Amino acid sequence: MAVGTEVAFWILAVVSVGAALAVVLLKDVFRAALFLVLCFFTVAGIYVTLNADFLAAVQVLVYVGAVGILLIFAIMFTRETQHGSLFNRLKLPALLFAAVLLGAMIYTMTATDWTSLGAVAEPALEGLQEGGTGLTASIGEELFSEDGFLLPLEIAGVMLLAAVLGGIVIMREKE
Amino acid sequence: MSVGLEHYLVLASILFCIGIYGALTKRNAVVILMCIEIMLNAVNIALVAFSKYLAEDVVLLSGQVFVIFVLVVAAAEAAVGLAIIMAIYRSRRSVDPGDIDLMKG
Numbered sequence: 001m002a003v004g005t006e007v008a009f010w011i012l013a014v015v016s017v018g019a020a021l022a023v024v025l026l027k028d029v030f031r032a033a034l035f036l037v038l039c040f041f042t043v044a045g046i047y048v049t050l051n052a053d054f055l056a057a058v059q060v061l062v063y064v065g066a067v068g069i070l071l072i073f074a075i076m077f078t079r080e081t082q083h084g085s086l087f088n089r090l091k092l093p094a095l096l097f098a099a100v101l102l103g104a105m106i107y108t109m110t111a112t113d114w115t116s117l118g119a120v121a122e123p124a125l126e127g128l129q130e131g132g133t134g135l136t137a138s139i140g141e142e143l144f145s146e147d148g149f150l151l152p153l154e155i156a157g158v159m160l161l162a163a164v165l166g167g168i169v170i171m172r173e174k175e
Numbered sequence: 176m177s178v179g180l181e182h183y184l185v186l187a188s189i190l191f192c193i194g195i196y197g198a199l200t201k202r203n204a205v206v207i208l209m210c211i212e213i214m215l216n217a218v219n220i221a222l223v224a225f226s227k228y229l230a231e232d233v234v235l236l237s238g239q240v241f242v243i244f245v246l247v248v249a250a251a252e253a254a255v256g257l258a259i260i261m262a263i264y265r266s267r268r269s270v271d272p273g274d275i276d277l278m279k280g
Binding site: 005006009010013016017020021023024029032033036039040043046047050051052054055058059062063066067070071073074075077078084085086087088090091094095097098099101102105106109110114117118119120135138139142143148149152156159160162163164166167168170171 | 177178180181182183184185186188189190191192193194195196197199200201202203205206208209210212213216219220223224226227228229236237239240242243244246247248249250251252253254255257258259260261262264270273
């Protein structure tokens with residue numbers, strides 16, 4: 001991996017963890033939402049370091065553009081009764097649980113011998129196309145080919161339609 | 176030590192645990208939804224990292240395709256979840272999950 005990519009990874013990793021901590025710890029809900037948007041941006045950067053440039057663009061469009069705005073709308077609508085984002089009485093047990101889970105996950109991920117499972121230290125990027133399209137064309141072929149993910153893609157489309165209709169029905173004022 | 180698969184996986188687990196801590200402890204339903212989004216993002220990082228590193232000679236794209244489906248589900252979940260929160264807020268004037276105890280035995 002190139003030195004520039006490594007530096008970018010470390011900066012993005014630190015910023016994303018800091019932004020996620022700010023989301024959980026800040027009392028002001030609106031600031032927490034803004035830090036969540038920053039976290040989404042850094043995750044998009046991490047996708048770029050993983051050669052997933054299409055996903056980085058989709059991440060910015062869907063998360064920063066749609067989900068972030070939706071969350072900020074919801075915060076503004078429900079602002080009157082809020083007294084900030086407080087902790088409930090599970091604060092300490094949940095911290096213990098999260099710490100134990102984190103330890104177990106980090107131990108599992110560092111102790112597993114990924115090379116025996118087919119992992120490579122420096123993957124070859126043969127799917128990359130010339131002309132700067134990256135893996136985008138390959139993802140498109142994978143998604144829309146008959147022996148690829150065409151049926152799940154159609155089901156995802158139907159599910160999005162159902163979600164939109166459900167949101168409208170739930171939000172509608174009762175007569 | 177150069178950045179490899181383990182680094183991405185450890186970053187993903189740190190983000191996931193921050194998200195799970197927030198989702199368990201917050202008293203504001205909107206913030207709980209935000210923490211769930213952080214957890215989904217952490218899983219996405221792990222999926223993309225696996226799709227880059229867990230292949231012998233070519234890039235396996237299944238991981239990236241899975242991330243697209245996770246994104247679709249996350250967007251639908253945010254839309255429906257926020258609609259439910261707003262509907263509850265309209266009838267009960269509260270977004271604290273502790274106040275919503277209609278189905279408590």
